[in-house]
Amino acid sequence: xxxxxxxxxxxxxxxxxxxxxxxxxxxxxxxxxxxxxxxxxxxxxxxxxxxxxxxxxxxxxxxxxxxxxxxxxxxxxxxxxxxxxxxxxxxxxxxxxxxxxxxxxxxxxxxxxxxxxxxxxxxxxxxxxxxxxxxxxxxxxxxxxxxxxxxxxxxxxxxxxxxxxxxxxxxxxxxxxxxxxxxxxxxxxxxxxxxxxxxxxxxxxxxxxxxxxxxxxxxxxxxxxxxxxxxxxxxxxxxxxxxxxxxxxxxxxxxxxxxxxxxxxxxxxxxxxxxxxxxxxxxxxxxxxxxxxxxxxxxxxxxxxxxxxxxxxxxxxxxxxxxxxxxxxxx
Amino acid sequence: xxxxxxxxxxxxxxxxxxxxxxxxxxxxxxxxxxxxxxxxxxxxxxxxxxxxxxxxxxxxxxxxxxxxxxxxxxxxxxxxxxxxxxxxxxxxxxxxxxxxxxxxxxxxxxxxxxxxxxxxxxxxxxxxxxxxxxxxxxxxxxxxxxxxxxxxxxxxxxxxxxxxxxxxxxxxxxxxxxxxxxxxxxxxxxxxxxxxxxxxxxxxxxxxxxxxxxxxxxxxxxxxxxxxxxxxxxxxxxxxxxxxxxxxxxxxxxxxxxxxxxxxxxxxxxxxxxxxxxxxxxxxxxxxxxxxxxxxxxxxxxxxxxxxxxxxxxxxxxxxxxxxxxxxxxx
DNA sequence: GTGAAAGCGCTAACAG
DNA sequence: CTGTTAGCGCTTTCAC
Numbered sequence: 001x002x003x004x005x006x007x008x009x010x011x012x013x014x015x016x017x018x019x020x021x022x023x024x025x026x027x028x029x030x031x032x033x034x035x036x037x038x039x040x041x042x043x044x045x046x047x048x049x050x051x052x053x054x055x056x057x058x059x060x061x062x063x064x065x066x067x068x069x070x071x072x073x074x075x076x077x078x079x080x081x082x083x084x085x086x087x088x089x090x091x092x093x094x095x096x097x098x099x100x101x102x103x104x105x106x107x108x109x110x111x112x113x114x115x116x117x118x119x120x121x122x123x124x125x126x127x128x129x130x131x132x133x134x135x136x137x138x139x140x141x142x143x144x145x146x147x148x149x150x151x152x153x154x155x156x157x158x159x160x161x162x163x164x165x166x167x168x169x170x171x172x173x174x175x176x177x178x179x180x181x182x183x184x185x186x187x188x189x190x191x192x193x194x195x196x197x198x199x200x201x202x203x204x205x206x207x208x209x210x211x212x213x214x215x216x217x218x219x220x221x222x223x224x225x226x227x228x229x230x231x232x233x234x235x236x237x238x239x240x241x242x243x244x245x246x247x248x249x250x251x252x253x254x255x256x257x258x259x260x261x262x263x264x265x266x267x268x269x270x271x272x273x274x275x276x277x278x279x280x281x282x283x284x285x286x287x288x289x290x291x292x293x294x295x296x297x298x299x300x301x302x303x304x305x306x307x308x309x310x311x312x313x314x315x316x317x318x319x320x321x322x323x324x325x326x327x328x329x330x331x
Numbered sequence: 332x333x334x335x336x337x338x339x340x341x342x343x344x345x346x347x348x349x350x351x352x353x354x355x356x357x358x359x360x361x362x363x364x365x366x367x368x369x370x371x372x373x374x375x376x377x378x379x380x381x382x383x384x385x386x387x388x389x390x391x392x393x394x395x396x397x398x399x400x401x402x403x404x405x406x407x408x409x410x411x412x413x414x415x416x417x418x419x420x421x422x423x424x425x426x427x428x429x430x431x432x433x434x435x436x437x438x439x440x441x442x443x444x445x446x447x448x449x450x451x452x453x454x455x456x457x458x459x460x461x462x463x464x465x466x467x468x469x470x471x472x473x474x475x476x477x478x479x480x481x482x483x484x485x486x487x488x489x490x491x492x493x494x495x496x497x498x499x500x501x502x503x504x505x506x507x508x509x510x511x512x513x514x515x516x517x518x519x520x521x522x523x524x525x526x527x528x529x530x531x532x533x534x535x536x537x538x539x540x541x542x543x544x545x546x547x548x549x550x551x552x553x554x555x556x557x558x559x560x561x562x563x564x565x566x567x568x569x570x571x572x573x574x575x576x577x578x579x580x581x582x583x584x585x586x587x588x589x590x591x592x593x594x595x596x597x598x599x600x601x602x603x604x605x606x607x608x609x610x611x612x613x614x615x616x617x618x619x620x621x622x623x624x625x626x627x628x629x630x631x632x633x634x635x636x637x638x639x640x641x642x643x644x645x646x647x648x649x650x651x652x653x654x655x656x657x658x659x660x661x662x
Numbered sequence: 663g664t665g666a667a668a669g670c671g672c673t674a675a676c677a678g
Numbered sequence: 679c680t681g682t683t684a685g686c687g688c689t690t691t692c693a694c
Contacts, residue, residue: 001671011681016673026679041464046441047381048671052686056378066406072398079424088438091422093410107419110377133372220610249607256612276580276607279551281587332687342665347689357663379687383670665694670687677682 007036019044050112059087059302060113062104064096064120064186065217070272070291071119074141077295078117085303087114094119096185096216102127109134115302121145121154122187137305139298142188142289144315151305152315153297157188158195160287160320164241164269165199167285171328173239173267176200177209179218179226179251180243186216189243192271196241209234218243223250224257231258238266239328245270245277245286252280252327267328273321282326289320338367350375381443390418390633391444393435395427395451395517396548401603401622402450405472408626409448416634418445425450427516427547433458440465446633452476452485453518468636470629473519473620475646482636483646484628488519489526491618491651495572495600496530498616502659504570504598507531508540510549510557510582511574517547520574523602527572540565549574554581555588562589569597570659576601576608576617583611583658598659604652613657620651 005012010029017025018033025033036042050056059082063071079089092108094101102124108116115136121143123131131138131149138150145152168176178196181189193210200207211230213222223242227250230237242248248270255262262268262282270277273288297316304310336343341360348356349364356364367373381387390413394402410420423439425432433455439447446467452474454462462469462480469481476483499507509527512520524541531538542561544553554573558581561568573579579601586593593599593613601608604619628647635641 012671013673013681014679017680020673024679029679041460043437043461043465044441045382045443045671047378047387047443048686049673050378050686051376051382051688052671052673054686066397067400067403069398072403075397088442089422091420106374110375111419112376112378129372130374134374220606224610246606250610253610253612275551275577279555279581279584281584343687344665344689345663347687348664351689355663360663376687379670380689381670382672383687383689385670663694665692667691667693669685669690672686674685675683678680 001042003040004033004036004042007040008032054112056112056114057087058090058111058113059115059117060090060092060108060111061117062092062094062101062108062119064094066091066093068217069274070289073291074119074295074298077292077297078299079295081296081299082302087302098122098124098127102130105130114306115139117141117298117302119143120187121148121152123149137302137310139301141294141298143191144317148313148315150313151301151310152313153294153301153318154316155289155318155320156195157191158198160289161192161195161241161271162199162202163320163322164271164285164287165196165203167322167324168239168241168267168269168328169203169205171239171267173328174205175209175234175237176205176239176241177211177230177234177237178241178243179211179213179223179230179247181213181216181218183212186243189216189218192243209237213247218247220246220250220253223247224254225250227251227254228258231255231260239269240266241269241271243271245272245274245284248284248286249276249280252284263327263329269328273323277323277325285325285328286323287320288323290318294318332373334371335364335367335373338371339363385443387443387445388418389421389442389444390446390448391421391423391439391442392448393423393425393432393439393450395425397422397424399548400605401620404622405450405626405629408623408628409630410626412627412630413633418633429453429455429458433461436461445637446470448472448629448633449480450474451518452479452483454480468633468641470632472625472629474522475648479644479646481644482632482641483644484625484632484649485646486620486649486651487526488522489529491620492523492526492572492602493530493533494651494653495602495616495618496527496534498653498655499570499572499598499600499659500534500536502598504659505536506540506565506568507536507570507572508542508561508565508568509572509574510542510544510554510561510578512544512547512549514543517574520547520549523574540568544578549578551577551581551584554578555585556581558582558585559589562586562591570600571597572600572602574602576603576605576615579615579617580607580611583615594658594660600659604654608654608656616656616659617654618651619654621649625649
């Protein structure tokens with residue numbers, strides 16, 4: 001920067017101001033600086049800037065898996081919402097493990113992010129302590145935590161699953177099964193299972209058709225295997241709800257392989273409104289939790305929090321939408 | 332850090348050494364420092380460390396889309412391979428646009444990454460200049476660039492597509508169509524199309540059945556629309572190759588909706604070996620380009636380059652695997 | 663094994 | 679609108 005200052009015939013401070021582009025530099029100086037920078041192949045050093053100004057321009061984000069279209073959409077919503085303010089996303093994934101999340105949070109905080117977005121509302125005590133200490137805006141997303149750390153953009157996974165069960169019952173289904181993952185790890189999946197059981201009880205129906213397909217994420221293949229298990233052990237099942245569209249699609253393919261009519265003999269519903277749900281044959285009934293929106297709303301909260309426009313911890317409730325499609329038509 | 336030094340009764344330098352954990356600190360001092368840090372809720376500041384040591388511990392990575400299972404797998408391979416050395420990934424996506432890539436590269440370089448991984452071998456002149464100037468290891472992935480910037484981990488998309496065509500021809504297919512995206516943007520897709528045309532010519536077959544499904548990424552729905560178009564305009568088509576499994580699956584669903592037998596009347600093949608290809612009914616013939624492997628090999632190259640073990644620019648050839656499945660059985 | 667001094671490249675704060 | 683001074687929180691370097 002000193003070199004540029006020399007070449008442009010100004011002080012380093014003017015160079016700094018020129019790069020901030022806040023219009024506080026004369027046009028002549030601005031042009032001279034930019035030309036000198038171009039000639040010297042100068043690349044601004046954000047590290048030094050971050051250290052001195054105590055503004056890293058980072059927003060740290062943790063998601064359970066990078067290989068998931070729902071979370072990817074959320075990250076896009078976040079990224080697009082933050083880019084205008086020059087904020088960059090520092091992304092990490094937890095593999096659906098709160099211990100891994102703790103390690104990740106500790107690692108990310110070392111970079112001095114200006115805000116932190118974490119997926120889900122279940123964290124280790126140490127994670128909570130780290131986030132508290134960090135004294136930066138924290139947004140929990142994709143859930144409605146019992147004990148929020150800071151701000152929240154989410155919805156009740158249990159309630160959303162309940163609307164799905166209500167729909168199936170309204171369609172005349174009674175012997176409804178749930179295919180989901182290992183309760184210990186996937187907290188959102190567990191919430192959905194709890195919502196399933198609660199809704200079934202509300203309707204006075206049997207809640208024992210619960211298939212545990214293993215640790216999250218539940219793949220299409222695991223959904224298919226679970227469906228095969230279900231068809232073998234509980235062949236009178238007339239509807240299946242899956243923890244996600246991906247496992248639901250797997251279940252659907254298993255029915256296709258076995259010649260089981262969907263929705264004639266078994267209705268199938270998923271969760272997440274993944275691309276596949278709309279296009280497979282028959283298309284899948286599902287819940288759209290508006291993943292992109294979760295991200296863009298979180299971005300708005302962050303911008304407000306950084307502006308100081310947000311005095312109270314805020315909770316933005318996303319209203320998931322039930323999408324009824326052919327996979328769950330009347331019995 | 333000064334506070335910790337005081338509390339632990341040592342100098343700041345010893346605190347620094349304790350955090351580096353290189354075993355050059357006495358056990359007593361190490362323990363005292365860790366205890367003091369814990370008590371004070373100290374979080375190490377990577378920004379200051381990066382500035383002084385000129386080591387950011389960042390590896391910057393650009394991918395076309397964050398919402399793509401293939402690239403997500405590559406990022407996981409990279410991430411897992413780099414984590415052991417304490418290197419963190421700084422991820423950005425380009426939306427399949429070389430101009431956006433240029434902006435992104437400029438932005439990422441400001442963070443002083445120690446290496447840069449870029450997807451594809453087509454870049455703007457300015458991107459190339461920026462990467463040259465940066466004087467850090469550069470790895471291009473998912474392609475075999477004509478004019479590599481630095482190291483490469485990739486394969487020939489054209490050649491891989493050729494093997495797919497060869498397979499279809501061997502199965503007795505002759506009137507083969509290609510469904511792909513806008514040539515201007517998706518360079519890998521364009522390479523695949525070129526490979527398709529070259530292989531068809533090699534077999535002396537008609538190369539005019541090319542459907543342009545719009546700008547990448549080509550969605551399942553766009554694959555379905557393209558298939559509908561094809562069935563309407565060129566109903567004697569006996570095989571379809573798609574630029575990815577996702578569009579291929581869309582095409583398959585369109586056949587299901589129209590009662591077109593796959594592979595009886597039309598064979599379908601995709602590219603990428605996405606999860607869906609293995610499980611849909613019928614499963615899709617495809618190419619596995621080993622996305623995870625691309626990432627882990629790139630990570631290895633980076634570690635070698637940073638160690639100085641790599642004097643020459645290296646190219647690691649990935650050998651994509653043809654997976655023949657029921658969607659392309661004999662006519 | 664430990665400490666003192668200096669400085670990484672930028673910008674806050676103040677002055678003009 | 680521009681410049682000067684000082685310092686962000688670490689680590690390099692050198693000394694002991």
